[in-house]
Amino acid sequence: MNSLIPPSTTGLVFSQAARRHWATALFLGLTLLLGACATAPPSTTELTPSPATAPLPENKDTPVDAEQAVINPQEPVLPLKPRSNLGLTPPTDVWERIRRGFAMPDLDSDLVRNREQWYSGRPDYMLRMTERSRPYLFHVVEELERRNMPTELALLPFIESAFNPQAVSSAKAAGMWQFMPATGKFFDLKQNLFRDDRRDVLESTRAALDYLQKLYGMFGDWHLALAAYNWGEGSVSRALARNKAQGKPLTYSDLNMPNETRYYVPKLQAVKNIVAQPEAFNTQLPLIQNHPYFKSVPIERDIDVAIAVKLAAVSLEDFKALNPSMNRPVILAAGTPQILLPWDNAKIFERNLQAHANRPLATWTAWQAPRTMKLEDIAQQLDMPIDQLRAVNGIPPRMMITSGSTLLVHRKGRLDNDVSEHLADNGQLGLAPEVVLKRIAVKARKGDTLASLAARYGVSETNMIAWNSLKANARVATGQSLTVLVPSQGSRRVSRSTPNKPATKAPAPKHKQANKANKPKNQR
Known part of the structure; x- marks a missing residue:
């Protein structure tokens, strides 16, 4: 070890070869050198921390090759901070990158073994699920590393939605991170007529990691944070308070919780174990290269999805996989300033879009109903x-459009402008059942008047006069037969809910406090 320690460098000027030799020696022997100054040298196991206990690196840049390092002897050499990937070559695929960033304590229990058997016993399902993650996994890992968060969390969408951004649970949680409507609004995920950011790749990932960081800040434990993501922070806090009052441990495994939450972290741990050693579980992970799958492209004009697909030379299926939040045939630039495209196709799109600069891009626009109207x-x-x-607005039969509702309509004539930002961000569709009237005959009782008859049947006196061809202030004789138009029984039925029902009309559901929000994939 002493051969690695050069004499004092003060006032010396190294040759290029000497500098390169010293750079190499410093890089390889720095940890041992620092240990020599302590009372006891570090063990060799400390040079490469295990994935489960390694500290999160603060800088994810590729390590500098020691052979290429140039040291200025006139500048002080600062000790390097230990890193979990010190001395390792850049990972060739995303799976290896995820393994290197494991930072949560492992959970070892019978429930973990149970879920390992469940996943490993379904290799076709595992392959489909991991293939589905291909467009998104690199971005999720990038965001986790940028925030210095454990990379196990990149596997959480496997548990939530099998990495399907179009997944919707029975409790109306949506997207690959499964946000409930109210929680999505809390984390600034737009939900309107034209888009649902709970499904958006970039926005839902941002919101999910914001939420997980918030939960970790509350509980200081990743297992408890995950339990709260599934069950709700209030539920976890109350369970911890009960354990504390009873003198019980305050760990995830010791809490009294619903079965869905009890299996939640074991499922993530099982997937983590399979990703760590796929060969041990007879599992094949598809090769996902360690580079971006997609690129964000700015949109400055409203554009039909069909035209965007054509200009980008991609399939509609691939376009929807990267832009799952869009649920209409047109992209509104004011509300959706960017789209995601496969990396190479982004350049094709930008080139073709520039050539299309003076030609129309959209055949659809938005229109607001000035009053409640029939669709006809x-x-x-x-x-x-x-x-x-x-069809384009998802309106069921026998429904009226309420005042102020927004509809997607043909772009022509006076309706030939890009949609405003306010309408693009706030457009909602309100529906009301059509009122179908039927004619009935009623007999006036003693003392009845047109006003009393109108009040009895919930109509106006003016209508009573019109329906019966009477004069104003006409008197009604006892036993006189009169015509009244009342709503038919069918029109009183409550209409089925539609995807475009305004979010403000629905009761505000809780996040994953409702156990239905996180049914296992095979129960959704």
């Missing part, structure tokens, strides 16, 4: 086939 009347006013108007 709107179709006639806008000169648009009613079936197409109904």
Whole structure:
């Protein structure tokens, strides 16, 4: 070891070869050199921390090759901070990169063994699920490393949604991170007529990691933070308080919790173990290269999805996989300033879009209903086939459009402008059942008047006069037969909910406190 320690360098000027030799020696022997100054030298196991206990690196840049390092002898050499990937070559695939960033304590229990058997016993399902993660996994890992968070969390969408951004649970949690509507709003995920950011790749990942960081700050333990992500922070806090009052341990495994939450961390641990050693579980992980899959491209004009797909030379399926938050045939630049495209196709799109600069890009725009209207009347006013108007806006039969609602309509005539930012961000569709009236005959009782009859049947006195061709202030004789129009029984039925029902009309559900929000994949 002493041969690695050069004489004093004060006032000396090294040759290039000497500098390179010293750089190499310093890089290889620095940890041992620092240990020589302590009372006892470090053990060799400390040079490469285990994935489970390694501290998160503060700088994820690729390590400098010692042979290429140039040391200025006139500048002080600062000791390097220990890193979990010290001396390792850059990972060739995302799976290895994830393994190097493991930083949570392992959970070892019978439930973990149970879930290991479940996943490893379904190799086809595992392969489909991991293949589905291909477009998203690199971005998730990048964001985790940027925040110095454990890379095990990149595996959480496998548990939540099998990495399906279009997944919707029975409790209306949506996206690959499974956000409930109210929690999505809390973390600034837009949910309107034109987009649902709970499904957006960039925005949902940002919100999920924000939420997980918040939960870790509350509980100081990743297992408890994950339990709260599934069950709700209030539920976990109350369970911890009960354990504390009873003198019980305050760990994840010791809490009294629903089965879904009890299995939640064991499922993540099982997937982590399989990713760590796939060969031990007879599992094949598809090769996912350690480089970006997609690129963000700015959008400055409204553009039809069909035209965007054509200009980018991608399939509609691939486009929707990267832009799952968009649920209409047009992309509104004011509300969606960027789209994601496969890396090489992004350049193709930008080139073709520039060539398309002076040509129309959108055939759809937005229109607001000035009052509550029948769809037939709107179709006639806008000169648009009613079936197409109904289909593109997801409107069921026998429903009226309420005042202020936003509809997607053909872009023509006076409706030939890009949609405003306010409408793009706040457009909602309100529906009300059509009122179908039926004619009934009623007999006036002694003392009845037109006003009393109108009040009895919930109609106006003016309508009573019109329906019966009477004069104003006409008297009604006892036993006189009168016509009244009342809503039919069918029109009183509550309409089925639609995807476009305004979020403000629905009761605000809790996040994953509701156990239904996180049903296992095979129960969703």
